[in-house]
Amino acid sequence: MRTEQDGSRTPGRQPSRVRFERAEAVVAMTRLAAGPDPVRAVLDTLARRSTGAALIGVDGALLTVHPGRNPLDRTMLGAAARGVPELHARGTPAAVRGGAGAPTVHLVALGAGEPDDGAACDPDGGTEPAPWLAVVDPVDPLPGDLLADAARILGLCWRLERSERARRRVAAGDVRSREAVLHLLMVGDVAPARRIAAALRPHLPDLVRVCVVECAPRRRGEAAGQVTRALGGRAWVVPCPVRSRHLIALVPAPDRAGPREAGDADALGRLVTGRVPGTRIGVSEPVPLRRTAAGYEQAFHALAVARNGPDGHCRFDRATExxxxxxxxxxxxxxxxxxxxxxxxxxxxxxxxxxxxxxxxxxxxxxxxxxxxxxxxxxxxxxxxxxxxxxxxxxxxxxxxxxxxxxxxxxxxxxxxxxxxxxxxxxxxxxxxxxxxxxxxxxxxxxxxLDRLLATPALGLWARGQLAPLEAGGTPVGLVTVRAWLRAEARLPDTAAALGVSVSAVRKRLGRAEQALGRSLLRGPSARHELWLALRTLDATADAGLVADPAGWPPA
The missing domain is CATH 1.10.10 (Arc Repressor Mutant, subunit A)
Incomplete structure (x- = not known):
């Protein structure tokens, strides 16, 4: 076993020339380290100057092999790999195997020179010591110092990739935990949601506004960061687990009501759309945590209006509950x-x-x-x-x-x-x-x-208020379309056949109905359930003699 220590003793080459080549090679590898997939890029560079380069785990397993300019003798590489556990156990930083007519394998520990504080802990809870670099039979003999430089650069790249994998796993775990909190809030389990949120931060307030932010899927991570910074870290931001274009944010709401409170909602919408260009946002009214699901429905309905609005944001216009x-x-x-x-x-x-x-x-x-x-x-x-x-x-x-x-x-x-x-x-x-x-x-x-429950004057007024926007301007086309759509079980082809128009015409009519109602119809959570109940209420109040002009719903 021997180790090449000084490349300046290479016969026939001037020391200044060797130092220049070494510096040039280090600069080239440093540039590769800043690019994509740096470990592979540096190994490819070493492989082009030898028969092959490889990374070997401390247990002797070949992690990755990059063939070089000449055919690679994997038998010799495997024999050298089997000696790595012994070298690692002894704490030997480098070694050379082979020679005397056989291929030469240079081995260097990527973790050489690191403080001995035990093996690094990987995200799975196991241990992952730094691997070893193996360079087989260099065509142009690599100076020992250059090989050590390459090992240091590879070690940094390897630790960076490992840290990036760990960061992604931690981020994914954080997202899953936040989704769990959101799910608990959506089903009304406030106490366990608060316990989990206390560990993740920020704390969940008693009164929140639910915001649904819509953006391009590839920009969702950027938008989440912008929303968090725009709201000073006070928002609980969760990527929607159902829709890839949506972010859900729970924002602390002031414990007050009136015009000032409505202005705060509009300011919140302007703040988010101003910080995140190309987004749309729907904002709910203030709701207690146990009613997060109701707040989400309100924000989703407001988003349906914001999509076609000039400002890109809309707050929920509260109707009688x-x-x-x-x-x-x-x-x-x-x-x-x-x-x-x-x-x-x-x-x-x-x-x-x-x-x-x-x-x-x-x-x-x-x-x-x-x-x-x-x-x-x-x-x-x-x-x-x-x-x-x-x-x-x-x-x-x-x-x-x-x-x-x-x-x-x-x-x-x-x-x-x-x-x-x-x-x-x-x-x-x-x-x-x-x-x-x-x-x-x-x-x-x-x-x-149900009909007895709905057949009251107050419910009749509520129902007419729900349907009134569909008859604005004296044209009941919107109401006729919505009624036919509900009768057809919200199926667009059946609705189009009943009305004698095309499917695209029905979709456009329902889109206009969404804007008039300020509610989402074609995407869930949909206001179709409220509209069905409104029409059913008018029928029930007509049967009870409380109104003179029934809606004619449902059909006999």
Whole structure:
């Protein structure tokens, strides 16, 4: 075994020339170290000046091999690799194997000269000591100093790549943790969400505005950083797990109301769109943490308006809440409708309980087929849960009517439902909406039917307020289109056939309806459930003699 120490003793070459070549080679390798894939680039350079270059793990495994100018004798390289564990154990920084007519293998530890504080810990929790550089039979003999320089540069590149992998894994873990917090908030589990957020920072405030920021998928990371800086690090920013163009930000909201509070929302929209060009943002009203899901729906509806607005931002224009109009009677109806889920106890501990089923229902109503990405479950698991929900509730969740009923029940009950406060559920009969509404319930029963619940003057005014923007200007085309769209179960081809127009014409009409309503229709979370309930309310109030001009919905 021998080690070449001084290249200046190479016969036939002047020391000044050797030093110049060494400096030139070091500069070239340094430039490669600043480019893409530096480890491979430096190894390729060494391979071109030899028979081959390789990285060998401290356990003797060949990590990567780069053939050089001449055919590579892998047998000799393998024999040299088997000696690396012994060299590493002895702490030998460099060695030469072979010679005497056989190929020569120069071995240099990339971690030579580092403080001996134990092996570096990799992101998987194991140990990953620096590998060894092997250069086989240099065509133009490499000076020992130049080989040491190459090993130092490779060591830096290797540590940089390892650090970058670790950074990406930490960033991915942070995103997953933030998605978990968002998911807990969306289903109303505030306490565990706060515990996780306390470790990640910032802390979750009691009152938030939910913002949905839309940008190009490749700029989502840049936009997230800009939003964080624009809001002074106070925002909880999460890439949307369902839509690749969306970021969701929870921003602390001041505990006040009035014109000043509305101005703050507009200023927030201007701040974000000004810092992140080419983005659109929808801002919700202030909501408590347990109502994050409602805030998300509001922000999503506001985004639908912001897409075509001149400013690129829009705040949610609050309408009268069904929750406030229906009051305790609405909560009783919702609690009894959802009682089969709230009281559900799975036969196996690993199966979803009632609260998880309701979370699945809410995700399905908001995201349709993309709910499995939001819930981080398999498509088949989602289908199985929806089948269980159908059996428990007696609702056909493929129909807009039954979806709207489920949406109303979840909206009214919110996160106030607990399994301990569940009334005894009557038998569920007949699938479909009318079979599950308890239309034949006794007058004294706490579970009143849906139409009886909706047939009040206040709900009639709410319904007309919801539909009034579709009749602006005296042209009811928007209302006719939306009614036909709902009757066709939100299928555009069926709607086009019913109206006698093209599919693109229907899509354009619904786009104009989105702008008029200030709500999203074609993408979920969609306002179609509220519109169905508004039309159903007008029909119910007409049957009760509370209005003279019924909406004519639903068809007989």
């Amino acid at each position: 069904l929750r406030a109009l229906l009051g305790a009677a609405g909560q009783d109806w919702a609690r009894l409708l959802l009682a089969p889920c709230l009281s559900y106890r799975p036969a196996r501990r690993m199966d979803p309980d009632g609260q998880e089923l309701l979370a699945t229902l809410g995700s399905w109503l908001a995201f349709d087929g993309a709910a499995h990405r939001h819930l981080r479950i398999h498509r088949n698991t989602l289908a199985a849960r929806l089948a269980l929900l159908r059996d428990r509730l007696g609702l056909d969740l493929s129909r807009i009517s039954d979806q709207s009923v489920a949406w109303l029940a979840l909206h009214l009950l919110g996160s106030a439902a607990t399994p301990e406060d569940v009334p005894e559920a009557p038998p569920v009969g007949g699938g479909g909406a009318d079979g599950a509404f308890g239309q034949g319930a006794a007058p004294g029963d706490r579970w009143v039917g």
